[in-house]
Amino acid sequence: MYLSRTWISARSLILITATTSIDEIIRKFKRDGLDYTESKHRIPTPIEGTCEWVKKCSKYEQWIRQPCGIFLVVADPGCGKSVLARAMVDDFQRVQERENALVCYFFFESNVGIQRSSTMAFGALIHQVLSKNRDIARASLENMVVDGDNLNEDIQPFWDLLMKILQSSRKQVICVLDALDNCEDGEELLEYLIKNCPSSTLSASRIKFFLTSRPFGKLAMLIDKPDNPPEFSVVKDNDANNKERIREEISRVIQKRVPEVAAFRDLTPSEVSALISDLQRKNGDATYLWVDLVLKELQRKENQQLTKKAWLNLARTFPRSLDLVYAKMLSEVNDVAYARRLMHILIAARRPLTWQEANIAVELRCNFASDEPWDAEETENSERAFRTRLLACCGFFMTISSGKVHFIHQTARDFLL
Structure with missing residues (x-):
């Protein structure tokens, strides 16, 4: 599992001592620039009466009663997996205080480098657990030597840390991980969780996972293995009911x-x-x-x-199919050259661009293509003006959320590739 070795610390080894502040301990598990809350809030809340189908499944009813286990929702693109994941986070958070539980989450995004990594996801989960249990942060981690290089490359140190933290806490921990198919090592992550998730009867660590994913790669083989533990449950959107x-x-x-x-x-x-x-x-x-x-x-x-x-x-x-819908949307683009440049830039970007960054990037590229001088003052425009031009040129193929430019959906980006 490759990842840049610049996250936790400039030093390879990090010693958490009695003088290390709780805030410093917590900060070690969240990379600068990683905003997992923004990813969640960008997803719309469900309309009343929706995202309830999962709760009617007998496998879900069994999973929700257990202290440990994995519940995986497998569904095709556009079926509302991310909205469902957000709804579950919100539902769990509403009852977490009454149920003595902790809810943490991570939404994988394929076009955001740091949100494609399983180690980043587990760092975010640990950050949330410690943030909500500041009293156990020091007790769990004091005198522990954390190997920064291993944390960047391997999920095992994260898992060991999480299990150590949970042993110091009596709370039920629920982890929601959305879009495993957007994780660069999603198959390995699922395989790891299936193998290592604690048993409901044998473990003192009360942790369970709610996962979503498209069908992808080795997923079909993993979910249908006859020797999967009973704590692993799968529901599919294409089952008749x-x-x-x-x-x-x-x-x-x-x-x-x-x-x-x-x-x-x-x-x-x-x-x-x-x-x-x-x-x-x-x-x-x-x-x-x-x-x-x-x-x-x-x-x-x-x-x-x-x-x-x-x-x-x-x-x-x-049109009835998503591909035909996207083809229709692109056929109605008013400024083909502008739209093409902007789409190329967004696809190549390693993280979501702010509207200002996207505006400058596309204008620079336009000026390079035409050999005209670039007028920075003219480019510095309002978000409203950029949004208006975006809508006029590209329709609803792209959108702006929280000041950042995104494709309307992952399937729209996939359609271009």
């Missing part, structure tokens, strides 16, 4: 959002009802993402200028 439950929840989203989107069109109740039925029927693949994209398309300013008949026809003729 789960697929129907997800479809019902997506129907609730359509029923709630369509009247809101259609309000400015002055549609009759029967027209709204017909539009809802049409979208429910067309969403054959049962993805939240498709619904979100079609409703965003209907809300675009230029589409709001259409006649009611043309607007309804746009909804009825919207």
